[in-house]
Amino acid sequence: MELTNHSPALERFFTESSGDLARYFSRRHGVGELAQDLVQETFLQMARGLRDGRQFKCARGYLFGIARHLSQAAWTQRSREAVIPFEPATGDMAAPIPDERVAAARETIAALSSVQREILDLRFSQGLSYAEIAEALGIPIGTVRSRLHHAVAEVRSRLESEGHFPSPQNL
């Protein structure tokens, strides 16, 4: 898809991506005007980048890279004002069923580095590919892959240690 400023392809790309971006921001900042403003700002920045001749490998990764920066800036602004309570959206998920495995996984993920958590989020919540995640985070694809594998291995190790499924040695 050839993306140029004001091209129909760009409009279509924005239309297709607006839902994903809204989910991305609402998971971080809650559902509301702020999330919508950030979606619009993301599109504006991408359009400006195209106007200025900015080159990128994959459009979606580039878009989420802008979104990430804007989200961080919004958090910084929030922490300065320190008035808005955080009520993140949980997406389209039904009421969570208590699950010891999910609780254990949550604890393990919480102990991972912020980059690893972002990789997991961009993959599992947004469905981005390794290449798109790499573009969004500005890191090599190999790093995305290895960190994701490491995160999964950590969760798996925790689940095994708690006996949620037998380790291969016990088979």
Add this chain to the structure above:
Amino acid sequence: MNTSSLHALIIDQHMGELSPEVAELLEAHLAQDAAAHAEAERIRQTLAVTQQAMLLHPELVRVGANDDMTAQRSVTRGLRAPWLAKAAAITLLAGLAGAGGFFVGRKPATVSVTAITTAPPALPLAPRKDSPWARYRIAHESSGGGLRVERVDLSTSSDR
């Protein structure tokens, strides 16, 4: 195929990152090897649980929280070895105390040197006769470099 390669391939397959040819080969291997098949099933379960945890807990990706954690880590990194901080503080205090003691200890010597260098020529060798110090005089001791108090025999000192 070793375990780590199997893990990597299964995760990449789940993520849709394997080419169709490689995915087909992997499936053929899993169909033949029961242990590998069971292992693949566990990894897929792990991936499903991980995904569920991420979807149910958006607080895990709060950028602000991440930044806080990073900042906290950088702040606490210096305090990770409390003994080191204590040792540094003790060394600093000991150094300050030593330096202070050195300079305080040097003060009298300085005064003494000043007194020695300035006092001898001006010392009154003949105190007044009605003074309680009339029987004594203070003289510069050339050998030791200090001051000497000596008794004066008034009967012989006719000039006073």
